């Protein structure tokens with residue numbers, strides 16, 4: 001590829017990478033984008049999943065009009081997904097992301113970046129195709145990749161790590177949950193991913209029990225028609241706090257670190273979508289108010305040790321434990337970043353500390369999406385955060401390297 005300048009590299013082709021690259025193009029910045037389009041949604045989320053976010057909160061931000069989910073529906077000739085009550089199947093969302101990529105970024109390269117190292121004021125980037133080249137700047141938009149979290153207590157039953165075919169797995173390791181038909185599965189967690197996986201497992205013939213440490217069993221959000229009317233609208237529902245966090249994410253990084261990390265974990269935390277309730281209640285068993293204190297494998301089956309209120313102790317055996325225990329950002333898991341860069345990178349509890357314009361402490365290295373959440377708030381965990389992040393990030397890169 002012959003580019004007049006050293007390119008800016010975007011690593012990642014999920015909603016954040018695609019949106020960032022489209023904005024960089026609009027600024028006239030030479031950009032190369034790497035990754036498999038929408039692969040996390042296609043391979044690491046269950047088939048048949050429905051998005052928790054509404055259509056209005058599920059647009060991949062583009063610099064020019066004509067690239068929303070509704071535009072995609074019109075182009076594809078399918079029913080318009082537009083109102084708060086319209087629910088988006090993951091398969092439709094994957095098609096939307098691929099359509100966005102093909103229209104705005106047809107030159108996307110479906111290869112992996114294997115290393116990024118500092119070379120004087122630039123970066124040296126190596127690809128798994130064998131190519132090696134110099135880049136003026138690097139934007140990390142690798143999303144959830146490498147950040148799946150398994151609580152230590154569960155590791156005892158999976159000393160070599162979670163695995164789809166072993167006794168314990170993480171939700172990110174499955175696309176087809178039908179493999180568990182006829183088997184007993186304990187799902188650990190109480191967030192949307194836990195509750196929706198439990199429902200999909202039940203619907204494909206598994207016997208499911210959700211295990212949660214929360215005392216009040218599990219909770220579901222209110223449907224749109226029950227949202228309070230006199231509060232401002234946000235992509236996540238009507239509430240002042242959600243409005244501020246989603247529309248004014250800029251000052252978030254000035255909050256004390258403990259507050260920032262707490263809000264990223266808790267805002268829009270463990271709560272199922274309103275439309276999941278009737279598919280869940282009376283169908284999926286729940287063991288609530290129990291902490292997992294240990295796990296072992298007995299006769300090939302995982303057994304969980306549980307501690308409840310007071311001194312109560314119990315055990316739970318299943319054919320498989322599915323950990324829906326989320327993701328934790330740790331730049332140490334980004335194995336393509338060279339040692340020197342990782343050492344130079346200022347972090348806070350494993351996440352990069354970002355300045356204005358999504359700049360990290362390493363000149364020319366930027367982060368967006370989930371790794372930016374501890375600096376810009378919980379909105380960065382969701383697709384709608386592209387509307388805040390991408391224009392600002394592209395503007396900063398154009399100013400620094402244009």
Ligand SMILES: Cc1cc2nc3c(=O)[nH]c(=O)nc-3n(C[C@H](O)[C@H](O)[C@H](O)COP(=O)(O)OP(=O)(O)OC[C@H]3O[C@@H](n4cnc5c(N)ncnc54)[C@H](O)[C@@H]3O)c2cc1C
Nearest residue numbers: 012013014015016035036040051052053113143369382383
């Ligand atoms: C079960 C589940 C349900 C969710 N539901 C919703 C929802 O309803 N609404 C919502 O807004 N959010 C939802 N999310 C959050 C959502 O996943 C993120 O908002 C979104 O995927 C982040 O996009 P991204 O572009 O940052 O990363 P991803 O979509 O994870 O994309 C990562 C990209 O990085 C690429 N990549 C990784 N490493 C490399 C490398 N070394 N070289 C090249 N490319 C690389 C991959 O190929 C991929 O293209 C959900 C998450 C989960 C787990």
